[in-house]
Structure formats: C-alpha cells, structure tokens
Amino acid sequence: MRGDREVNEGPFRILIVGGGTAGWMSAAIMARLLPKQHYSITLIESEEIGTVGVGEATIPQIQLVNAVLGIDEDDFMRATQGTFKLGIEFVGWGIADSRYIHAFGNTGRPIGRTPFQHFWLRGRTLGELATLDxxxxxxxAAYAGKFTRGTDTRSKTLGGLVHAFHFDAGSYARFLRHYAERHGVRRLEGRITHATRDGDSGDVASVALGDGSRQAADLYLDCSGFRGLLIEEALHTGYEEWTRWLPCDRALVVQSAGGADITPYTRATAKQAGWQWRIPLQNRIGNGHVYCSGALDEDEASSVLLDGLDSAPLGDPRSLRFTTGRRKAFWNRNVVALGLAAGFMEPLESTSIHLVQSAIERILKFLPNGPIRPADVEAYNAQTIFEWERVRDFIILHYHANARPEPFWQQCAAMPVPDSLTAKIDLFRANGRIERFHEELFSEAGWLQVMVGQGIAPLGYDPFADGPSDVELREFLALLRQTVSRSVATMPAHAAFLAEHCRAA
Ligand SMILES: Cc1cc2nc3c(=O)[nH]c(=O)nc-3n(C[C@H](O)[C@H](O)[C@H](O)COP(=O)(O)OP(=O)(O)OC[C@H]3O[C@@H](n4cnc5c(N)ncnc54)[C@H](O)[C@@H]3O)c2cc1C
Structure with missing residues (x-):
C-alpha cells in the first residue's frame, strides 16, 4: 500500500469507477463533505455500458442523504417522478391470501421500559384481537392511501409518520450527477478496458480507458456493478454465496402504465417460486418478478409477471441474473466496492441503496488522507460484514417462516438458517422479545411486524406487561387505536398531497 505520501503532494485522489446510483451517490456526498484542498474526486462511466436501471424503492434513512446534500424534498420528488413510501405490504407470504405490512416508524408505544408487543400479546389473551396495523x-395511513409529512402528525402518544421514497432510478442517478458535477466532481466518459496493479504492493495502480489514456488514484471506489471491475476482476477478492438461504437468482423487470392506484407503499406478492414487486411512481408503475431459475423457466416467470400487473405493460420484460452474496472483503488494498460490485441481496426490503449510503458513511469514517492503514480496512470490513449479514437474516426470515404449499416454499421452510437468525426467532417465540444488536439496520418494530406477519407466534410475553389491570390495559390499547384512526382521518390522500406539493412535469 502506498506509504510515502506527503501532504505537499497535492490532494488525495479518489477515483470512482461507475456512474450508477452507487457511483453518483458516492460522488455527491463526498463532494459535499470533503475539503476540496485535500481531496479530488473523479468519476468514470460508460454510456455504452449503461446502468442496471432498477432500484426504485428506498427506506427512510435516505432522507439523511437529502439532508446532507441540502436537497429540497419537493424538488427531488419532482425531478425523479417520486412518490412517498410508508412501508412494504407482503401479500401471500404466510398462508395464501395472507397480508401484512412492514411499516416504517413505531407500532404502539412502550410503557416504561416494556416494549409494546408485550401489552399487545397480553391483550390477545383478554380477547383484544386487533392486528398490529x-x-x-x-x-x-398506508392502507387508507393517505400521506402527510411526519412533522404534521407527530403526537406524544405515537410519534409521527415516517417516510421513504419510490423514484425512477435513471432520474435519480442524473439528479445526483448534476449535484456532484456542480460541486466539483470531474466526470470522464469512457469504457475501462483493464486495471494495472503495482508490482510491489499489489495495489491497483491505474485504470486504462479504451482511448489509451490512464487514470491513477490513491483510493478507488468500485461502483462498476455486478462484474466488480476492480474488486474482483483486478484483485480477485472472492465472493461468498448465500444462495443456500436465498435461492432466487433471476429477475424479470417491466414498467406498466401509470394512472393505477398510487399507493404510498411498495407491494411484494409471493408467487410459486419467488415474488413480485409493485412500485408506483407518479408517471408509471415499476414491476419485477424475482424467482428461482431452478424452479421456474423464463417463459413461465414472464407469464407470472405479466398476469400480476394491474396496468398495461410498457414493453417486454427485461431479464437480470444475480448471485446472492457478498465480496469476501468489501475493502481490499486500495479498492472499496459499493453497490452491486459489493454483492447482492434481492430488493425484498429495499436495502441495496441504503447499503450504499451506509458504506459511504463508513468510508468517510475510516477515510485515509495518506497511506491506507490495515486497521482501518479491518474495522471497515468487520462493520460492513455485520451489517450485511443482519440484513441477509431479515430477508431470509420472509422465506423461511412461510406456510405456502409449493415445493419451492416448503424447501425454504425446511432449510437450516444462520444461527444468528435462529437465535432471533427462538427469542421471539419464547416470550415475544426482540434484541437489536450494535448498529443493526432493522428496528424492533420491523422485526416484530415481519415475525408476526409471517406467522411466528410467541408462547408468552414479558411479565412486566402484567403491570396494568385488565381494564387499564384495554383502555391503553383502545386509546392507541383511536389516536391512530383519528390522526389518519385528518390526512390528505397521497395522490392529492403529491399533486399539491411535488407533481412532476
Ligand atoms: C432486479 C433488481 C431490483 C432492485 N431493486 C432495488 C430497490 O427497489 N431498492 C434498492 O435499494 N435497490 C434495488 N436494487 C439494487 C440497486 O439497483 C443497486 O444497488 C443500485 O442501482 C446501484 O447499482 P450500481 O450503481 O452499483 O450499478 P450499475 O447501475 O450497474 O452501475 C454500474 C456503472 O458502472 C459503469 N461501468 C461498468 N463497467 C464499466 C467499464 N468497463 N468502464 C466504464 N464504466 C463501467 C456503468 O456504465 C455504470 O455507470 C435492485 C437491483 C436489482 C438487480
């Protein structure tokens, strides 16, 4: 690794390889936060190769990106055909026709230190059978098709609405590109043919472009998509597959006409060997069918997708292949992989763009301005692996805890799952407890909704939930339900909110 760098050698050079969401998000955030006298940022992309062009549903943490960049939310929504997202509805994942929502934000509220689910579980023993929703x-609000900003709904009893976005992936990358270029990022157009490595250190020394020119840097961010141009093709980092737990390996993607219901949530509908998403934008609906090629051929998968649309398709389905898993190291030598170059987890919980965002935060935390130190690299990798594995567990949970009859689903129900997930399920099943470790992404409320939604029933509840009398408990639960329904009644319809505040051209 480069160890001879002096401050007077000029700015530390960051080269971003790839201009999809991962590349431009990295460029925009770094250009905003890094002092220009110490860091230079260049991004190379190839219009000929293009981007994967999917990635349209997000989770609430993305608001932090807008806040850091100083982006006005309405401008951003207009530029990207954006709609608001309050959660994900899962249809048919438990028994056939089952339906639940993994909604952002709180469910109920604790009493003292005792989480809400214990009161809800005790309520059920008294015949209070209202669902978590x-x-x-x-x-x-999601089910009522309503939306307003959280600041207008915050109450002492429940907190406010918490939202994320659906947006057009191509428009989002362009939006970030304009921002990054305005903030000093140098963009180079061209196809990288190969990377060369330093004979002594083994680091990436430069990348060569099709026109014969070369670009060298101190740190490379590999945002080149599935192929991992630097992390894999140049450094041979290796890939850890997770297909034994997440067997889907294909997606068919198609857009369909807008005008159908603009729900303020994503829908994920289980199918015979996978699942189908529906992401409503202002001008169209994004749809995709994630499936296992070992259980379904492409023609069948295409029929499933097209049969499941609620508006006319706007073209033929496009096919994408993937292998679920992660690079053995996310940061290897002087290369950090982000986005699809880092690994792949299916978009069931809309986590990939978030993993790019949190990787950028972490790079900034461990960013060198001189030699790259192994301790920084190790800490970065350990934290990123932890984060990815916990997200992986959450996604496996949806597959594993199912009650569907098809062979694909029965195999998923029977498969041994990672110990970390078994421990989570066992703890919940015993007494309804959920523990969140370190900086795990998903909250207790998220795990609760999915575990209950997928049919995991706790055998007991925390004894502290026996504190209130039966009458007090019933009153507490009724008050919460009333607060929810009254608050939702005052909210505007999602479509009306969009039309008033952020209608796209
Ligand atoms: C089916 C599917 C659905 C998804 N849905 C969601 C979702 O709902 N939510 C979510 O958060 N994420 C989702 N994702 C993930 C999301 O799409 C990606 O995380 C995101 O788009 C980032 O992609 P990327 O920038 O890493 O790669 P890409 O978009 O593939 O960009 C790669 C870039 O590298 C450039 N490049 C490659 N090779 C070269 C070369 N030789 N020379 C020069 N440039 C090169 C390309 O031109 C391009 O600019 C989904 C992914 C898939 C496959």
Missing amino acids: SYCLNAA
Whole structure:
C-alpha cells in the first residue's frame, strides 16, 4: 500500500469507477463533505455500458442523504417522478391470501421500559384481537392511501409518520450527477478496458480507458456493478454465496402504465417460486418478478409477471441474473466496492441503496488522507460484514417462516438458517422479545411486524406487561387505536398531497 505520501503532494485522489446510483451517490456526498484542498474526486462511466436501471424503492434513512446534500424534498420528488413510501405490504407470504405490512416508524408505544408487543400479546389473551396495523400510524395511513409529512402528525402518544421514497432510478442517478458535477466532481466518459496493479504492493495502480489514456488514484471506489471491475476482476477478492438461504437468482423487470392506484407503499406478492414487486411512481408503475431459475423457466416467470400487473405493460420484460452474496472483503488494498460490485441481496426490503449510503458513511469514517492503514480496512470490513449479514437474516426470515404449499416454499421452510437468525426467532417465540444488536439496520418494530406477519407466534410475553389491570390495559390499547384512526382521518390522500406539493412535469 502506498506509504510515502506527503501532504505537499497535492490532494488525495479518489477515483470512482461507475456512474450508477452507487457511483453518483458516492460522488455527491463526498463532494459535499470533503475539503476540496485535500481531496479530488473523479468519476468514470460508460454510456455504452449503461446502468442496471432498477432500484426504485428506498427506506427512510435516505432522507439523511437529502439532508446532507441540502436537497429540497419537493424538488427531488419532482425531478425523479417520486412518490412517498410508508412501508412494504407482503401479500401471500404466510398462508395464501395472507397480508401484512412492514411499516416504517413505531407500532404502539412502550410503557416504561416494556416494549409494546408485550401489552399487545397480553391483550390477545383478554380477547383484544386487533392486528398490529391498528396500532401503527404508518400502516393505517398506508392502507387508507393517505400521506402527510411526519412533522404534521407527530403526537406524544405515537410519534409521527415516517417516510421513504419510490423514484425512477435513471432520474435519480442524473439528479445526483448534476449535484456532484456542480460541486466539483470531474466526470470522464469512457469504457475501462483493464486495471494495472503495482508490482510491489499489489495495489491497483491505474485504470486504462479504451482511448489509451490512464487514470491513477490513491483510493478507488468500485461502483462498476455486478462484474466488480476492480474488486474482483483486478484483485480477485472472492465472493461468498448465500444462495443456500436465498435461492432466487433471476429477475424479470417491466414498467406498466401509470394512472393505477398510487399507493404510498411498495407491494411484494409471493408467487410459486419467488415474488413480485409493485412500485408506483407518479408517471408509471415499476414491476419485477424475482424467482428461482431452478424452479421456474423464463417463459413461465414472464407469464407470472405479466398476469400480476394491474396496468398495461410498457414493453417486454427485461431479464437480470444475480448471485446472492457478498465480496469476501468489501475493502481490499486500495479498492472499496459499493453497490452491486459489493454483492447482492434481492430488493425484498429495499436495502441495496441504503447499503450504499451506509458504506459511504463508513468510508468517510475510516477515510485515509495518506497511506491506507490495515486497521482501518479491518474495522471497515468487520462493520460492513455485520451489517450485511443482519440484513441477509431479515430477508431470509420472509422465506423461511412461510406456510405456502409449493415445493419451492416448503424447501425454504425446511432449510437450516444462520444461527444468528435462529437465535432471533427462538427469542421471539419464547416470550415475544426482540434484541437489536450494535448498529443493526432493522428496528424492533420491523422485526416484530415481519415475525408476526409471517406467522411466528410467541408462547408468552414479558411479565412486566402484567403491570396494568385488565381494564387499564384495554383502555391503553383502545386509546392507541383511536389516536391512530383519528390522526389518519385528518390526512390528505397521497395522490392529492403529491399533486399539491411535488407533481412532476
Ligand atoms: C432486479 C433488481 C431490483 C432492485 N431493486 C432495488 C430497490 O427497489 N431498492 C434498492 O435499494 N435497490 C434495488 N436494487 C439494487 C440497486 O439497483 C443497486 O444497488 C443500485 O442501482 C446501484 O447499482 P450500481 O450503481 O452499483 O450499478 P450499475 O447501475 O450497474 O452501475 C454500474 C456503472 O458502472 C459503469 N461501468 C461498468 N463497467 C464499466 C467499464 N468497463 N468502464 C466504464 N464504466 C463501467 C456503468 O456504465 C455504470 O455507470 C435492485 C437491483 C436489482 C438487480
């Protein structure tokens, strides 16, 4: 690794390889936050190769990106055909026709230190059978097709609505590109033919472009998509596959006409060997069918997708192949992989763009301005592996805890899952407890909704939930339900909110 760098050698050079969401998000955030006298940022992309062009549903943490960049949310929504997202509805994942929502934000509220689910579980023993949705502002607003900003809904009882976005992936990358270029990022157009490595250190020394020119840097961000141009093709980092737990390996993607219901949530509908997403934008609907090629051929998968649309397709389905898993190291020598170059997890919980965002935060935390130190690299990799594995567990949970009859689903139900997930399920099953470790992405409320939604029933609840009398408990639960329904009644319809605040051209 480069160890001879002096401050007077000029700015530390960051070269971003790839201009999809990962590349331009990295460029925009770094250009905004890094002092220009110490860091230079260049991005190379190839219009001829293009981007994967999917990635349209997000989670609430993305608001932090807008805040850091100083982006006005309405401008951003207009530029990207954006709609608001309050959660993900899962249809048919438990028994056939089952339906639940993993909504952002709180469900109910704790009493003292005892989490809400214990009171809800005790309530069920008293015949209080209302579902979790009735205690969750986000879920109730989503199902009612309502939306307003969280600041208008915040109450002492429940907190406010918490939202993320659906947007057009291509428009989003262009939006970030304009921002990054305005903030000093140098963009080079061209196809990288290969990378050369330093004979002594083994680091990437430069990348060569089709026109014969070369670009060298101190740190390379590999945002080149599935192929991993630097992390894999140049450094042979290796890939850890997770297909034994997440067997889907294909997606068919198609857009369909707008005008259908603009739900303020994503829908994920289980199918015979995979699942189908529906992401409503202002001008069209994004749809895709994630499936296992070992259980379904492409023609069948295409029929499933097209049969499941609720508006006319706007073209033929496009096919994408993937292998679920991660690079053995996310940061190897002087290369950090982000986005699809880092690995792949299917978009069931809309986590990939978030993993790019959190990788950028972490790069900034461990960013060198001189030699790259192994301790920084090790800490970066350990934290990123932890984060990815916990997200992986959450996605496996949806597959594993199912009650569907098809052979694909029965195999998923029977498969041994990672110990970390078994521990989570066992803990919940015993007494309804959920533990969140370190900087795990998903909250207790998220795990609760998915575990209950997928049919995992706890055998007991925390004894502290026996504190209130039966009457007090019933009153507490009724008050929460009332607060939710009254609050939702005052909210505008999602479509009306979009039309008033951020209608796209
Ligand atoms: C089916 C599917 C659905 C998804 N849905 C979601 C979702 O709903 N939510 C979510 O958060 N994420 C989702 N994702 C993931 C999301 O799409 C990606 O995380 C995101 O788009 C980032 O992609 P990327 O920038 O890493 O790669 P890409 O978009 O593939 O960009 C790669 C870039 O590298 C450039 N490049 C490659 N090779 C070269 C070369 N030789 N020379 C020069 N340039 C080169 C390309 O031109 C391009 O600019 C989904 C992914 C898939 C496959």
